[in-house]
Amino acid sequence: MNEDSVKTMVRDYLEDTDKYAFMIEGAWGSGKTHFVEHGLRDAAEGYRIVRVSLFGTSSASDLYDRLYLGIINEYASGGEGEGRKAIVAEFARDAGLSFLGGVAKKAKKELGISYEIGTKALAEFLLGSSMLLVFDDLERCLISERELFGIVDSLVNGKSRKVILVSNEAHRESDQDDANSHKALMEKLVWRRCTYEPPMEEIVGNMIGAELSSIDPSAEKVFLKALANAKCTNIRTVKRLRRLMGDLGKTDFFMNPADRSIRMSVFQDVCSFSIRAAEGYFPQPSDVTPADPADIVSSMESAHRADSYRRYESLAFIRAHFEWHQKLDGNQMESCLGSYREAYYPESEKVRDAVEWMDRWKSLMFRNDDVPAMIACFKKAINPQDGSLGLPFERYGELLRIVKSIGEAFPDIHDGSLKDFTQYMKEAIRRNPDKAMASVCSNPFDWQDRRFASPPIPGLEPLEEIDELRDFAMKLSLEDTVDSLNRSLRDDPDSFTMQYYSVLEKERIDIERMAIVLAGVEEAALASAMPSMRPESLRKLHEVFNANGMAGAFASRTLSEGSCKRLSRWAKKLAELTKIESSEEYAVRKYLGYLKNDLYDLAESMHSGTD
Incomplete structure (x- = not known):
């Protein structure tokens, strides 16, 4: 009433x-x-x-x-x-x-x-x-x-x-x-x-109308539609969304006047997920119940829930703000919105066609005669030859599972092999390893990233091909990171130390990757640069190599035998190349002495770890 x-x-x-x-x-x-x-x-x-x-x-x-x-x-x-x-x-x-x-x-x-x-x-x-x-x-x-x-x-x-x-x-x-x-x-x-x-229209206008108008003139209408779809009449929910709406209006994503219809489609999805989050509902992998192969409705519902969970995970700033009570990060919002648009509202015509076929496959809206064209479309979308962006990395796992299911349903049309598809995908990853790695980090479930202690999505069978692609992306990204560090060491040794520390801190979640980065720096170049570094920079290196600093992570966690040997050899060689007397500065010589001891201790601890 x-x-x-x-x-x-x-x-x-x-x-x-x-x-x-x-x-x-x-x-x-x-x-x-x-x-x-x-x-x-x-x-x-x-x-x-x-x-x-x-x-x-x-x-x-x-x-x-x-x-x-x-x-x-x-x-x-x-x-x-x-x-x-x-x-x-x-x-x-x-x-x-x-x-x-x-x-x-x-x-x-x-x-x-x-x-x-x-x-x-x-x-x-x-x-x-x-x-x-x-x-x-x-x-x-x-x-x-x-x-x-x-x-x-x-x-x-x-x-x-x-x-x-x-x-x-x-x-x-x-x-x-x-x-x-x-x-x-x-x-x-x-x-x-x-x-x-x-009167939700009046309430929304009074409470957050200014914030919504900063996003787009049509944003209030889109927001009201999302409220109606969620059957939400809770004024406190609207109040909780005020800050998020205000910060969205400040992002370049929504300040950009181009492609307003696509941006409003993204905004509608953001509204749908954020309204649920503001009400205290946070999707979990367990929400994606396994499908009953004999029940079409069950299969479609399971696919829909899996897709909904993927989308929610892609908009990580919503969970960070409402579930983890973190302050909204403009850079994170910008990155998530851009990636989300690429994944679900692509610009490339080839990718749009592929996404449409993926949706039609999941909803069983195709004929048998469509399958060959469907497979050809998928291959073209991964690596378009016209210079346009290919299928977003976020959807690789989903596509591979669809291709596998096509092979099971139509063995006379496709044998179910994923070899060609993984090869195309590797070529795309090789062109942009950092972006592929960013996708791995932001979508751990789809990429089967076992570095995170998270349960898999029920009903999604792990694929070896996804593991292969993830490891390939991580390897290329790691090589680029180490190359960048070595270039920085040659060009500006003092700025190198901060970059080195920052990258290692970022990689602490994966002890093996951290060890590769640590020992990936050229020993001779680092030993030659240290005597001319500022004391502040040497102190930062001391925080890296000391057992009470970053190097202590290797002692407290299990490192593979190969990594232990490689790290031990690297630390020992760098210690031998470090010449304390190569500088006349008292503070520098003191720090070089500390670093030499740190490196010998690290070499010894890694050597004992292989015994």
């Missing part, structure tokens, strides 16, 4: 001479309290509205304390500071509270009788006929329902006051016994009720 309809029902209730309570119900976060505080006054002209939150109320005296304070606050509304105090004082005189206080003091002085006026008596004394009581958060009240409804009944029938109850009834009705008791109490006291439905 919309806001105007609720107001009409409230007016009818206030004009009714019968004695009963009125209920406004609705889901958590639907704006019931906001309506009471801002919209109800239009329907309750001539009444003073006293709202009392029952959240955490544990006793009748607690409830009356809140009611009394609510009455005082309502009478004192509009005043501030000393003016507010004056209003309260005047109210006390008008209500006779000063007189009652005086009588109590006189009785104590002349008769020795001590009498304190309780808040229940005060609240009931102050309840005028022009007061409308609103008890909010009914479902969060800790008083027994029978006692609570007894208090409401005394106000409605005993004091002839109008009372509105605000509740999330869907949450209250838990087990059958409670439901029957609740129904009996409601039947006696609550004669009329309505369900409040918030």
Whole structure:
């Protein structure tokens, strides 16, 4: 029921001479309290509205304390500071509270009788006929329902006051016994009720309209559509999304005026996932249940859930912000949005055709005669010869599984071999190993990356070809990294040390890769450069080679025998080449001595690790 309809029902209730309570119900976060505080006054002209939150109320005296304070606050509304105090004082005189206080003091002085006026008596004394009581958060009240409804009944029938109850009834009705008791109490006291439905268009415009307009003039419409699809009417969810929407509007991705329709498609997906995340739902691999091969619907649903999980994982900033409570990172957002667009809304016509065929295969929307063209299209999309971008690395695993399933379904058309496809994919990876490696890091499930202690997606059979492609990408990326470090060492030794430290820190997740980077630096070049480095740079190297620094990671974790031998030989050779006397600077010589000892210790520890 919309806001105007609720107001009409409230007016009818206030004009009714019968004695009963009125209920406004609705889901958590639907704006019931906001309506009471801002919209109800239009329907309750001539009444003073006293709202009392029952959240955490544990006793009748607690409830009356809140009611009394609510009455005082309502009478004192509009005043501030000393003016507010004056209003309260005047109210006390008008209500006779000063007189009652005086009588109590006189009785104590002349008769020795001590009498304190309780808040229940005060609240009931102050309840005028022009007061409308609103008890909010009914479902969060800790008083027994029978006692609570007894208090409401005394106000409605005993004091002839109008009372509105605000509740999330869907949450209250838990087990059958409670439901029957609740129904009996409601039947006696609550004669009329309505369900409040918030005006989401108005709320979104007021709360985050400015943030959405910074993304695109059509962003608010897209956001409202995503809310409707998610059946979300929770105002707090909208509030939680304000910062994300504001930061999205600052990204180059959305500030770029080109291809607005595609960018709005990406934005719609971002909205869908972020709304669920703001509500506390975070997709997990376990959500992707294995498909029943004999059930077409089951297979399609499983494929849809797997695709949904892949997409959510690609938008890593959503999980980082809502699940891990990390500050939004503009660079991460920019990277994720760009990669997501390439993967799911590609520019290349060949890739778009391939993606369409992939979707048609998963949804069984093709004919047998289409299969040869489908396979040919997949091959062309991996390595387009027209200079356009090929199929994004993020979708390699998905494509290989589809090709394998084609071979199983149509062995006369395709033998199921993935050799040609993996070869095409390697050629694409060779052209851009860093981007391929970035895809591996951001999509560990699809790439079967066992460096991460994460469970595989159920129902997805591991493929050797994916392992082969991942290792190939990691190898090429590692070679590029080491080459870059050696170039930096030759060109600018002092900046090299920071780059060296940064790369090693990044690779700590994989001890084998870390060892390759560490020992990949040319020993002679490093030994020759160290005497001319600044003390600050040498200290950074000391943090790398010392057993209490990065090198300590090799002692605390298992390293393969081959890596131990290679690292031991490298450290020993570098130590032998390091000449302490090659510098006249005292601090430099001291650090060279420390480094020489560090390297011998590292060589010895790695040598003992092979015994």
